[in-house]
Amino acid sequence: MNGVPNGKKGPKEPAKGRKVAKNGRISDVDKLENQDRLSIIIGVEQDEDTIVKVLKQAEKLCPLEIVVVVHGSHDRSLEHVLAYSASPVLRVFAYPYALGEDVWRAIGAREAAGDVWLFLGAEQIVAAQQLQLFVRSCYRGTDIALRQAHAFPASEKIGQDPVELAKCFLNNLLERSELGSSSMGDLPFAMTREAAASIGAHHLFVPAVAQAIALQKELRVTPVRTAKERVSAKAAKAEQARDSTSALTDLGDHLEALSLWQAQAKDK
Template sequence: MIIYKPKRKGQATKRKAMVKTGKRPAKKKAARRKRLPLLDSLQTRQNMQRLSVIIPVRDEERTIGKVLKQVVRLRPKEIIVIANGSRDRTIQIATTYNVTCLSYPFPLGHDVGRAIGAKEASGDVLLFLDGDIVIPAERLQRFVKACYLGADISLNNVNRFFNNTARIDAVSMAKSYLNRLLLRPDLGFSSMTAVPHAMKRSVAAWLGYDSLMVPPLAQAKAILQGMRVVQSASVDVLRTNRKRIINQKTNNLVKDLILGDHMEALSFLQSMKSERVFFFDQLRRRHIFGHIGRTAKLASNHFVLPNDV
């Protein structure tokens, strides 16, 4: 029997040193941090009983295994993978883990996949991920924990990644603009459009699972109803998001889709509030313009309006 063991880093260097000197090189004393467990007993019990992780995937064979490896560390109640239009080994790799895989032979769009997964989920807290972005379980747990502590929706705080203004594009401005319209400027560029984010399943049911297909619309509904929307952790999805044909700089269909989503959210706000939503015109007397014809001339450059205007 031959057992092949992977060489440890630096093993070859040590052997060369022994050949040259005949002595074993001195071991360097390195202070090692004691690695703490990811979850305490309470968090483990909560995740096993309450957490559903939802991951829509399409041709993610390079990353889905790594993503699921981190998700498994959370020890969730269930993992729901929505495979849509995959032509590679994504499904085969995903099903080697303990997941529920819903497979569609055609592309759905990630937001539709998330809505389907949310409706099928049984956990009290829903954690939404993408199959092409690997995020350490330690960071994912922060989104989940926020919901356990009372948040209705826990967003990815991406604001720290916009120090470089070159990153602020039309989509980012639309996210910021919507948050300002909702009187939540503190959210900045954070949005349900971006993963990871978590939410209570009761909130998803109240909003309507179908509203999750248009994330800015769901976010507008939630904030308008006074739900508690927080930012729990920061994950740089701007840098790690996979480049596809549909989200390249030229003919960027994803950008157009997201901008359209924000138009839907704006239209909803106007239908629920007014054309100006919460921003009323208090500095101009625009109604005066309609009464110009009723002015009476007193002098060459002096006009007066009737008292009833």
């Protein structure tokens, strides 16, 4: 796989592609390519209020398949997924116990048949034309397309959020400072099957480690600018609760990534 030197940006999104997204449409060319190449992987837990809307947006991309991993759900999320009969490309994998924050990604990747994978969280509704930006970036040479992190206001100190600081530190350490706090820990993001094979698909359950390996191998990792999604008060409250419980896990993941970097640096 061809790479680009660390510190170099990946391919830019062509103006034509941006115009299509701005107009709220996905081109027929994109849809045809999606039908042959795209696997959408969705992690679902307590998401009964949003999962159907997420599936509808995913279906608009006309993908090869939609792989849904439901785990540890105590509400009606699984019932809503199984009742969703609009898509013949839906594949459902259900686990009665919680898999953890990111293990579902590795499970979905193991089952995916496409050569481009788009990872989504069922708690966040992202418009189909915004999702297509990640996919199109992979079609045009990117190995991993990350959501561009929103810039911090000048008055806000990034140090106030240790997880964001850890993301920035990891990217800086691996000479990709222009990525800011863009991270494989944040959804949505897309990647190619070849990139996953290079990283090791089993590493996807620890996003920080997967990103560290990708950057060390000089894969094309590109931030994708998207419109800021509207989030309901209920969804925002749920997201805040998730953030508070996963912050320590995220920091631990970044420590594991740093440990990996140190070990490999010593071997050189």
